[in-house]
Amino acid sequence: MATGRTHRPATRSRGIPEATVARLPLYLRALTALSERSVPTVSSEELAAAAGVNSAKLRKDFSYLGSYGTRGVGYDVEYLVYQISRELGLTQDWPVVIVGIGNLGAALANYGGFASRGFRVAALIDADPAMAGKPVAGIPVQHTDELEKIIKDNGVSIGVIATPAGAAQQVCDRLVAAGVTSILNFAPTVLSVPDGVDVRKVDLSIELQILAFHEQRKAGEETAAGDGARPAATPREESADQGPDGDVPAVMPA
Amino acid sequence: MATGRTHRPATRSRGIPEATVARLPLYLRALTALSERSVPTVSSEELAAAAGVNSAKLRKDFSYLGSYGTRGVGYDVEYLVYQISRELGLTQDWPVVIVGIGNLGAALANYGGFASRGFRVAALIDADPAMAGKPVAGIPVQHTDELEKIIKDNGVSIGVIATPAGAAQQVCDRLVAAGVTSILNFAPTVLSVPDGVDVRKVDLSIELQILAFHEQRKAGEETAAGDGARPAATPREESADQGPDGDVPAVMPA
DNA sequence: CTCTGTGAAACCCTTCACAGCG
DNA sequence: CGCTGTGAAGGGTTTCACAGAG
Incomplete structure (x- = not known):
């Protein structure tokens, strides 16, 4: 759905x-x-x-x-x-696994808003054997070999992918095969998943590119229109409506 | 729009x-x-x-x-x-500053896709004096006091906020006052900005909550409907289309 | 004959504006 | 009388389906 x-x-x-x-x-x-x-x-x-x-x-x-x-x-x-x-659905607890404990994965593991409000980091998983056992945010990193067992033992249905792009699809496939039905993807790739699995993506460089597009427009307009003082003398800001909100859903039915 | x-x-x-x-x-x-x-x-x-x-x-x-x-x-x-x-607008170079070099800020600084394709990390800024001078991703962190100078000297028009929620609005105000007109906000807060400034936000916990909503639905349906085989008997689902895409813009004109 | 480019239809989301509950 | 709840109007986006270029 x-x-x-x-x-x-x-x-x-x-x-x-x-x-x-x-x-x-x-x-x-x-x-x-x-x-x-x-x-x-x-x-x-x-x-x-x-x-x-x-x-x-x-x-x-x-x-x-x-x-x-x-x-x-x-x-x-x-x-x-x-x-x-x-x-x-936040009155229940959602165990989450984070796969890929590099800079980003570690940042996510340490992110407070994560643990609060219904989500619990059940495990951190990384492919690097050297990482195994090392604690990140107080949780010991486990090796990818354990992935399936971890998912099943903890009843995890939500997975976060913070691996390099090249590994993402493969990790995704394993997560799905093990029972995960919702994925938050930070890797810059399009994931393909079977029906019934939701994927949302967070993509930094895409966001920047969208900003650049608008930034370019502004620059172009300055030349064209007014100019003079600050472009925006305006601050009126009606405050309200704003926000980044904007996101329309994105969960796709896969 | x-x-x-x-x-x-x-x-x-x-x-x-x-x-x-x-x-x-x-x-x-x-x-x-x-x-x-x-x-x-x-x-x-x-x-x-x-x-x-x-x-x-x-x-x-x-x-x-x-x-x-x-x-x-x-x-x-x-x-x-x-x-x-x-x-x-990627045929030109966009200098970007990242404010707030905690776990997330550091991860962003190290993110490769950042540097590639038109964006260049011009400076890393943090409020902690102890961070000053320390290199992160090969770039020395500078103190918040320098913020205005950095923005102006480098002609920065895009800023990334990776500070704690409490500091975000204040940092945002300073960035805008110094001339930044596009902001990518990772802090979990609604920023208010004057007209002409674009803000996009990336919010981890919101994404998870949206996934939880759908996850909950799936669980509910299992019980309610069919079952047996796959829950989704439904969907037309034509395969293709997929992807996380979904995002509708969000840049608001402030 | 294939695959692009695009009117037109269908959908979804937002905004308006006001009826009506407290 | 204030503020919610909501039909109806208005945009914007997606999908359809096909004319027509190569």
């Missing part, structure tokens, strides 16, 4: 749009911050600003989850945190 | 859709691989498969760039590599 689609009414009656799913983590983060400051309720306007989207979008998104707000008041922070967590 | 918008016809007459821009780097990577294997031409079908999209989409994307193919034959690999590079 990834895409779900109109096939059968998909799971139950709620077909949450992918674009909405991609924003739920953003709302959750903003709500968690409010929760920590003991703020009891928020309006769609305030929460939207904190999450970097506009309020209409936020209300529409929440409408897919149900009617969790109170008209004239706003949303109960704690209640929403719970509802969104549940919707995202 | 993000940028541009209908304001003025935007730059020139070609308004390349954001979704297309986001895929150009993918095509470029696939083409580069073909180029290295000295493949002279490719059909839309082959190239699409290599990039993980479907051929109709690829042809439509290329149609925004112009008519670079030959009917009955396909596309000339070298020529396309050049055209896409130019369109993305």
